Amino acid sequence: MVEKRLGALPVAAEFLRRLDVAGIVDEVCPGGASALVTHGQVVEALVANRLTSPAPLVWVEDWARCWAVEEVFGIRPGLLNDDRLARALEAIAPHLEHIAGAVGARAIGEFGLDVARMHWDMTSMSVHGAFPAGGRGEDFPVIGYGHPKDRRFDLKQVQAGLAVSADGGIPRHARAFGGGAAEVSQVVGAMKDLRAMAGERGFLMVADSKLVSCSNICALLAAGVRFIAPAPAAQVKDEVYAALDLAQATVVDWTPDRDTGKPAELRETYRVLEDTHTLTGPRKSDPPLTVRRILVHYKGQGAVERRYHDFKGPLAVAPVFVDEDL
Numbered sequence: 001m002v003e004k005r006l007g008a009l010p011v012a013a014e015f016l017r018r019l020d021v022a023g024i025v026d027e028v029c030p031g032g033a034s035a036l037v038t039h040g041q042v043v044e045a046l047v048a049n050r051l052t053s054p055a056p057l058v059w060v061e062d063w064a065r066c067w068a069v070e071e072v073f074g075i076r077p078g079l080l081n082d083d084r085l086a087r088a089l090e091a092i093a094p095h096l097e098h099i100a101g102a103v104g105a106r107a108i109g110e111f112g113l114d115v116a117r118m119h120w121d122m123t124s125m126s127v128h129g130a131f132p133a134g135g136r137g138e139d140f141p142v143i144g145y146g147h148p149k150d151r152r153f154d155l156k157q158v159q160a161g162l163a164v165s166a167d168g169g170i171p172r173h174a175r176a177f178g179g180g181a182a183e184v185s186q187v188v189g190a191m192k193d194l195r196a197m198a199g200e201r202g203f204l205m206v207a208d209s210k211l212v213s214c215s216n217i218c219a220l221l222a223a224g225v226r227f228i229a230p231a232p233a234a235q236v237k238d239e240v241y242a243a244l245d246l247a248q249a250t251v252v253d254w255t256p257d258r259d260t261g262k263p264a265e266l267r268e269t270y271r272v273l274e275d276t277h278t279l280t281g282p283r284k285s286d287p288p289l290t291v292r293r294i295l296v297h298y299k300g301q302g303a304v305e306r307r308y309h310d311f312k313g314p315l316a317v318a319p320v321f322v323d324e325d326l
Helices: 009-019 021-028 039-052 057-066 069-073 082-111 183-198 214-223 238-242
Strands: 117-127 156-165 171-177 204-206 226-230 270-279 289-298 316-322
Touching: 009 021, 009 039, 009 069, 009 082, 021 039, 021 082, 039 057, 039 069, 039 082, 057 069, 057 082, 082 171, 117 171, 117 183, 156 183, 171 183, 183 204, 183 214, 214 289
Parallel strands: 117 204, 204 226
Antiparallel strands: 117 156, 156 171, 226 316, 270 289, 289 316
């Protein structure tokens, strides 16, 4: 009797087939097709591995033997050796953006997702080892030093940006960046790519505080792209908070998930004020840009505490910049 682990393989296989991952990959990379296994089949197996029991490339073959990969995907474990996996990854590397976009579009159509709001963010991955500067194509990111999110400034890094739909969290745009690429300078490129995908339909771009710079806001306004992002702390002075009148704030009819089971008197209360903020560029010739600013006030455990003479007790005020249409 042979025992194999099934786990979530049937679920992963069903979603992969509905998304037609193998078909999309094989259409873009047809040269890798063989009588044994195609690039698309290899990619589907790798995705299933990441979703069930992630393993380094040299151990994926062992994973396939212990799990019911042959029964579910029809691929013999020996065909998923590290050399075959590496060839598949090398083949799809120049086409990652196209493949990700095609799979995302398939997901939107298959599951009826709303893509009117897109969330964009970047992250960094620190790496170990020696990485020579030469011998790389211009289309591939350069591993180098930068500002890593894990605070490992002693290590080089590579960065990745991802835009997902607010409905379903489906990736719609992905791109790799070099370790030294400034996050704030990548917003405009992502906006242009997403705008091209949207076509005639408008979309809302949601990002973190790295979106907020004079050049980024200028490009977004010129392109007619709606946006929302938290304001960088340095752009809102303490005297702005000190002058706020809580009595003029509007109570928001919203309860966070963590408070839904609490009595009404123990739930956090959110209040909002609205004004405008003017951004100035680094050059005197840069025109001033005026944007709407929403100031959100809340109390409770875990809040960032600020104390001013106008308010009693702990509070947090989170400023958010939004465009004129929101």
